[in-house]
Structures are given as C-alpha cells and as structure tokens.
Amino acid sequence: MKRKRIKDEPAVKKEDGEHPVSQKPKRTKEETKEARVKKKEEEEKSRWRWWEEEKYEDGVKWKFLEHNGPFFPPEYQPLPDNVHFYYAGNKVKLSLAAEEVGLFFAQMLDHEYTTKKVFRENFFTDWRKEMTHEERKLIKDLDKCNFTELFAMHKARVEARKLMTKEEKLAVKEANQKIVDEYGYCLLDHHKERIGNFKIEPPGLFRGRGEHPKQGMLKTRILPKQVIINCTKESRVPVAPAGHNWKEVRHDNTVTWLASWTENIQGSIKYIMLNANSKLKGEKDWEKYEVARKLKSCVDNIRKQYDQDLKSKQMKTRQRAVALYFIDKLALRAGNEKDEGETADTVGCCSLRVEHITLHEKLDGSECVVEFDFLGKDCIRYYNKVPVIKKNLNIFMENKSPGDDVFDRLTTVLLNKHLSSLMPGLSAKVFRTYNASITLQQQLKELSNKSDNEPEKLLSYNRANRAVAILCNHQRAAPKTFDQSMANLQAKIDARKEKLSLAKTELKQAKKDAKKSSPEPKPHPLVERKMAAVQRCEELLLKMEVQATDKEENKQISLGTSKLNYLDPRISVAWCRNMVVPVDKIYNKSQRDKFAWALDMTEADFEF
C-alpha cells in the first residue's frame, strides 16, 4: 500500500524531469524491483509457519493428504525409418522392446561405462531378455552390434535441442511448468506443499558408482500396477492413467510418502516424498539438530567412558570403544553390513577390514600411527593418517587375513544399542552431525572478524564450511574446466594489478599538479577522483584475490553436502546477524526456503 503511493510522489517526477534520458529504464527497473518485493511479501504471508504449531502425537505424520499421483515418463517413440541398427554388417529391424533398450546403450556410447566389461555383459544379458526369439537367435555378440546410426541420431537430437529458437524453448518451458503445476504439489493439512520427486524414474541402464557388480543392467519401466498410492481416504484419490490401475491405494498417516514402487535392480523401494522446504522434512531436520545439541551436553561423559573402555578386559567392549573413537574423532560413518555381490565394495567404521588399515610404529615423527585407506559411501576414497595412544588395533588384527573384519565382535546394531542407552535418540550418525556443527561454530569464531569487509567475511565462512567438508570427507570431481578458469581468473587479477599501478601513478601526478596550482592543502576534485579510483581498484583486486584463494582451496571439496545436511542452519544465521552479512550471501533461494524455520527463529546470540 505505502509503496504504491511513493511511486506517484512528486519527488520522483521531479527527478525524472531532471534526467529525461534515464527516465524510461529507471522506471521499469523500479517497477520490476517493486514487483519482486511484493512477490516476496506475498510468499512470506502464505508461508506455513509450522514451527509455531504444536507437534502431532507420536508417529502421526499428517491428518490430511491429497495429491494427483506420480507423473509417468512418456512411452517409447520408435526410431525414424532412416535410422538403422546393424548386426554383423547387416541391417536388422528390431522389435520395439529390443530397440528401446538398444537405444539406451547407443546413447551412452561416448561414456566410459560402455567400455567396461561388467557393464557390457550385464547390459547384453538384460538386452537379450527383451529380444524376440528370432532376435535372440541372431544377436549373440555385443561386439558385432553397430549402433553408429542410433548414436548419431541421439547426438543430433541433443544438438537440435540446443539450437531451438526462443519461442520453442519457451514452449518447452511452459509444457514443463504445466506438469509441475499438475503433479508437483500436494495438499497436506490445509497447506499446499511442493513434492520433491513427483516423477517416476524413467527406464534406462543402471549406473552404479564405482565397481558396481550390477552396472549396465536394465532398469525397467514402471507401470501403474506396480505403484502404491498413499493418501487420505476422504481425499480426491489420484486416478491411474487411462487403462491402468494402481497396485494398491492405502491410507497410512504414520509415513510421509505419497507413492512408492519396488525397483528391479536391488529390489529396494523407491518413494515419492515432499520437498526439503516442506513441514515434514523441516520438522525432522530441526529435530535432528536438537538431538545433536543434546549430545553436546553429554559428549564429555561419553568420551570419558569410551576412553576407559579402551582398556576393558572384554574384547567386545574394547572394540566398541575403538570404533566409537573413530566415529567421534574422524567422523566415520557407522558402516552397516552390505550384501556381497549386490553392491560395490565400500565400508564404514564397523565394516572396516584388516586390508584397510596399516599400523606404523613410527611415521612422520609420531609414534603409533594408523593409516586408513578405504572406499566409503559412493566409492569416495578415505585416506588419513592418525596418531593413536593405545595399541588396541594390533590385537584386533592379530592372526587375521586382509579380508577379515577388524571389529569381529561388533556390529552397527550393537553399537547403536549401546549409544541409545547413553542418550535417547543417540546413534552413530549423530556424532557426524554434532562434530560438523560444532566445528563450524568454532571455526567461524576463530576465523571471522567484524572489522573485515564482506568478501573477507565470506571467505572466512567458506573456510569454516570447508573445515567441516574435509572432516566429513565430502569430495567432488574437480570441474572439467578448472585449470582453464583458474588461469582466466589469474589473468584478470594481473590485468587489475596493472590498472591499479597506473591509477596510483595518476594519483601521484594529480597530487603534484594540485600542489603546484594551490599550495594550501584544500580538497581538489581531480585528486579526489583519482583517489577514489585507486581505492576502487584495490577493492576489486582484493575481491578477486579472495575469490581465487577460495576457488583453489575448493577444487576437489564439496561444500554443499555439509551445508545442506550437517550444519545447523541456526549457526550460520546467527553468524550473519552478528557479522551484519545478508543471509542470502550464504544461502540461495531454495536453501533459505529449506531453512525458513531457522531464519525465522534465530537471534544473533544463538549457540549450538
């Protein structure tokens, strides 16, 4: 209301009159800005402030849930007549099913996957299952298959998509938006909530991480008759696509999912659930950090106890103590058992094997050093050398083969049972959350200064974030263009440095000239201007140098995972308030939405 009136104030008109040239752009700029502010306000008003409401009784996740069911991927479109598959040099017209799966492989031909033996064998086995009897009789060797034309077609399609006109792109965008509008939202207890993954996963070739024994297998198309729907009985129950039926419609308000199906590779269940900014996800997230904060108050005692247990006569207790020490000190994951042959060979703390650990009497000046080298979640390598006091591991590893478990008397179930007896809600993963968050808080305190300028403050924040990412071993592949873009940045810095020195000489000259013309030390416009130019140059240079440092340090480290999953957002928000840094410098839009509860409730004096 107020804002609208301001727009018509005479003051603005007067200003416009003074600068007739800038009138038009200025006005539209102001208008869009205003629209943005208005939109923001509206969004704020419609936001569900669930954190101010009372919690439901135990186990109840919702009282009313209505949605339109999942969105199914489009059905397969057969190849155009001018694109052919060849076997042993001969043109072969494949059946629809075989053609579809063949195309999955053809599309990946420029990917390393398709050169791997396991991938090729798994693919070929599953592909043959899709073939007709005749096809199977003919096609017996993947090496004799020629997918060149299918591959070329795929490449051309990708290229064509890039070259679409603006109108075509807009049309695609609108079509996608329509799908989101129809399937992307649900109604949960009177509030419209965004669904996280409302699309059924399309068929394709399974791509596991690392040396996955099932890579290349066919991930089959999901039909409505395989899908279970979950919603309120009295709601508008989603209708299955024409000619199809759901596997089941149930009304279970003790779970948060809207639909589920069983995937054919591992036989595990996939769920359709709400977006991270929803109440159901947010509340759980908040709870997670509250449990971690509770650990803060009793972690000293727990540490004392496992320190004592290191000397226990009971081997079981001793192993538990060592494992707990690793989990606490090194932020290792629990390490549940995995089915051999079904998944890639990765381990966590409790599943560590003798071959993953090397003991050194002496290393790099320290005595009794443990060297870890193993593949963890997602086949990310964990490599670390840690000095320890006691020689427990020696005993655990005595008379064992490389493939034997280090902790043969310990399982994650045993460990977690012990932990939950020490504190309600405590399990191995809570240590990761706790140590990540407390590290961020300590590092922020240590690294940042109120007197720093904004880029420096943000560098400190990133460095604190980075300390956590390193602790949790959150890695990423170095960006493909890393070296190039680093060099570009360096070139820009060099160019700026030259500009700065030039500006400095000009300033000196201007000062000299000013002195000559009037000996009194009164302000001189030219000197003022040159001074400002030098300062601006210095600021820009600093900003770029900070950026370069940040970039280099981040080359193979991923900050996002800890930011999103391990760091209590209230620590970051409190830091922003303290340092007078806008929250949107550290959290983008969707992150602010996810952490809306923290943004709303956190004061500058929050302590984790």
Added chain:
DNA sequence: CTTTTCACTTAGTATATAAAAT
C-alpha cells in the same frame, strides 16, 4: 538371536538456468 523389510537421510553428478564476459 539373525535376517529382512521399510522408511527415511545423505551423496555426488548431470543437466538446466542465470550471470558474466565479449
């Protein structure tokens, strides 16, 4: 007890979109 099932969080990468540079 052990094994299996289920529900949910955590994870890195591929792709789309926005921002910056030319």
Added chain:
DNA sequence: ATTTTATATACTAAGTGAAAAG
C-alpha cells in the same frame, strides 16, 4: 546479442537405523 562460465536444480544411488519377521 551471443558465447562462455558459474550456479542452481534435478536426479537417483547409496547410505543409516528401527522394527518386523523368521
């Protein structure tokens, strides 16, 4: 205006851990 580069989002695999089933 177009191309390049950076950032955000989409995707789905891979974990954790509690509870049910055997």
